[in-house]
Amino acid sequence: YLNDDMIFYNPIKKDRFFKDGKPVDFISTSLVKRGRLFQFLKGKKIWIDSLNNNLNLINSSKDIKQLENEFLSDSSYSLTDKINNFISKNILGKVFWIGHWHHPQPYLKSTLIEVHEKFSAQMASSSSNRFRKSDDYTHYLFRYWHLMSGAFYPKKCNDDYIKNICGVEDAKQAVKDLTGNRKVNFFCLNDDENMDSQDEFTVLN
Structure with a gap:
């Protein structure tokens, strides 16, 4: 999945996106909740609301405490990533925020099907909106699902x-x-x- 403003700049091999039959991805949690205080300071944005909606669904269905450390502390992660992931798993027991790269996002068809079956009502409601609304969901719902499921190959590519x-x-x-x-x-x-x-x-x- 990629937006229309993304340009492929160099030749790229398949294993940049998929390895061992899984999407290459990373978990980089944040301890700062993008709630009312955050939006009061930074300004209210529908995009932030939509990502929070994704997280609320994931937190109610997937437990970060079940993830093995290999997904939370890969050698490609920064020290900050590893610390935040440790706190999210072992102290908070949920995810306040997940970091993103603005680049093409790999998904498995099986993930799209599984998420659609699980959240078909929410996705149908969101798809019926002609323009973005605060009760929307985004495609990152698929990403959060495979991250919290451990259905990805952990690697953070800063490219x-x-x-x-x-x-x-x-x-x-x-x-x-x-x-x-x-x-x-x-x-x-x-x-x-x-x-x-x-x-x-x-x-x-």
């Missing part, structure tokens, strides 16, 4: 590049960062609401 383009200098910096960069497999360049009309014209032309 993406994301930059918001606010003007000409940002565009030039992105070109500089990406030119000849063999570590970046995917990149995403987004326009920004702070871009003024003159900069927009210059960048596009």
